[in-house]
Amino acid sequence: MLPIIRFDQVSVTAHGKSILSDVSFALFAGEKAMLCGKSGSGKSSVLRTLLGLHPLKSGTVYFQEQPLTPESVQFIRSCTAYIGQEPILGAESVREALLLPFQFKTHRDHRPTQAQLTEVLQRLQLPEDILNRDSSRISGGEKQRIALARGLLLGKKLYLLDEVTSALDAESKQVVFDVFSDPQLTVLSVAHDPEWMERCGSVYELEAGRLTQVKRNGNS
Amino acid sequence: METLDIKLPQMALLYGLCLLPWFLLWLIGLRLSRDIGIGILRMSIQLALVGIYLKALFDLNNPWLNGLWILVMLLVADLSILRRAGLKTRYFMLATFIAIATSILLSTAYLVILVIQPTHFYDARYIVPLAGMILGNCLQGNVIALERFYSTLRKNENEYTTFLMLGATRWEAVRPYFREAVKAAINPTIAGMATMGLVSLPGMMTGQILGGSEPWLAVKYQIAIMICIFTSTTIASIINLKLSLAIAFNAFDVLRDEVIKKP
Numbered sequence: 001m002l003p004i005i006r007f008d009q010v011s012v013t014a015h016g017k018s019i020l021s022d023v024s025f026a027l028f029a030g031e032k033a034m035l036c037g038k039s040g041s042g043k044s045s046v047l048r049t050l051l052g053l054h055p056l057k058s059g060t061v062y063f064q065e066q067p068l069t070p071e072s073v074q075f076i077r078s079c080t081a082y083i084g085q086e087p088i089l090g091a092e093s094v095r096e097a098l099l100l101p102f103q104f105k106t107h108r109d110h111r112p113t114q115a116q117l118t119e120v121l122q123r124l125q126l127p128e129d130i131l132n133r134d135s136s137r138i139s140g141g142e143k144q145r146i147a148l149a150r151g152l153l154l155g156k157k158l159y160l161l162d163e164v165t166s167a168l169d170a171e172s173k174q175v176v177f178d179v180f181s182d183p184q185l186t187v188l189s190v191a192h193d194p195e196w197m198e199r200c201g202s203v204y205e206l207e208a209g210r211l212t213q214v215k216r217n218g219n220s
Numbered sequence: 221m222e223t224l225d226i227k228l229p230q231m232a233l234l235y236g237l238c239l240l241p242w243f244l245l246w247l248i249g250l251r252l253s254r255d256i257g258i259g260i261l262r263m264s265i266q267l268a269l270v271g272i273y274l275k276a277l278f279d280l281n282n283p284w285l286n287g288l289w290i291l292v293m294l295l296v297a298d299l300s301i302l303r304r305a306g307l308k309t310r311y312f313m314l315a316t317f318i319a320i321a322t323s324i325l326l327s328t329a330y331l332v333i334l335v336i337q338p339t340h341f342y343d344a345r346y347i348v349p350l351a352g353m354i355l356g357n358c359l360q361g362n363v364i365a366l367e368r369f370y371s372t373l374r375k376n377e378n379e380y381t382t383f384l385m386l387g388a389t390r391w392e393a394v395r396p397y398f399r400e401a402v403k404a405a406i407n408p409t410i411a412g413m414a415t416m417g418l419v420s421l422p423g424m425m426t427g428q429i430l431g432g433s434e435p436w437l438a439v440k441y442q443i444a445i446m447i448c449i450f451t452s453t454t455i456a457s458i459i460n461l462k463l464s465l466a467i468a469f470n471a472f473d474v475l476r477d478e479v480i481k482k483p
Binding site for chain 1: 378379381382383384385386387388389392470471472473474477
């Protein structure tokens with residue numbers, strides 16, 4: 001089986017400062033992986049680099065064994081859902097936020113039906129009336145679940161989670177974990193949550209931009 | 221009807237009027253003598269130079285010389301727009317030049333050749349003041365458009381990135397900021413048209429009336445210039461922003477830091 005993501009000796013500098021050096025790892029479809037480390041160690045930079053937001057200094061990033069290039073970046077982005085601590089919904093109401101990506105040409109023909117919207121909300125245990133709520137009046141945890149719902153509606157298979165569990169209460173955390181127990185979904189997460197760590201097949205530790213420790217299936 | 225000349229002694233009398241505000245400012249303890257002096261001196265020298273230049277331009281009325289004048293104005297406007305918008309000249313100079321040149325030439329040509337129809341289309345008496353006025357207003361609009369677009373984009377970088385992640389192309393992702401910037405650029409002109417004549421008499425109309433024109437004629441020219449300003453500001457800010465999109469981002473649609481001047 002080929003990896004879905006592969007970093008091959010990737011180094012990244014931003015504003016003259018090295019943020020990732022010589023990072024190599026691979027992630028296979030369906031795998032759940034976690035990046036941990038102190039703040040500023042480069043965890044989020046790994047996610048951002050995969051999305052083409054940091055120019056590479058050396059090395060290559062592969063997505064489905066295709067190198068990350070200006071030509072392939074839009075495809076990579078369209079396959080990937082990035083969910084941060086406080087996701088930006090980018091629209092006035094929750095309904096508009098969920099439908100936002102379907103205004104763009106790539107997704108225009110896949111607009112979800114009301115039934116699909118209802119289904120995804122139920123799956124994430126969000127009340128249906130949240131659709132008409134104002135985006136500015138919902139909590140951080142709800143925003144994350146809506147961003148996740150948006151990813152599911154887009155049929156995305158790869159989820160990059162940046163400190164997602166920190167804004168969730170115990171119940172919503174369970175819901176999110178259950179969604180990601182789907183073997184079809186691949187997850188690369190930045191997290192500190194011990195419960196989530198248990199569910200992750202691989203744990204990588206970053207220190208000052210270097211991958212220092214790799215645990216696979218609980219073994220070092 | 222000729223406009224009455226202001227002779228030299230009367231001109232001196234005119235400068236004398238400045239003594240009144242100067243004295244009042246001195247009385248309330250504002251020591252602005254230096255600034256006032258420099259201001260008045262610079263105004264006088266600069267306008268005298270323009271006077272000499274315009275006199276030559278009008279006397280010769282040579283199409284190439286008139287064209288050169290417009291070219292110089294466009295270049296000065298180009299640099300001034302980028303400086304005031306906080307963007308680096310070396311990246312955007314050509315894009316901004318194309319934008320303002322296209323819109324100014326289009327609207328001035330439309331006005332002079334199709335509407336006013338002077339014997340010679342290059343007549344300095346028409347193209348020099350008209351192109352100059354249109355350009356001056358267009359310049360303001362372009363400063364607002366560029367400044368607003370790039371500052372909003374930087375402020376909303378996370379939102380912009382989110383749009384990209386949701387499958388937007390660069391153009392789809394910047395569109396909300398693009399619309400907002402164009403709106404900000406043309407709003408003053410639209411508002412200006414809506415209140416024109418109510419608050420104050422427009423400058424060009426006042427000038428024409430002083431110059432001996434019929435008020436009706438002055439009104440028609442004022443309408444003409446406002447329509448041209450509106451047209452050229454809209455066209456220039458759209459072209460300018462659109463061209464800048466190809467310069468300001470890297471191949472991965474990330475805004476390049478180096479194109480924006482550090483504050």
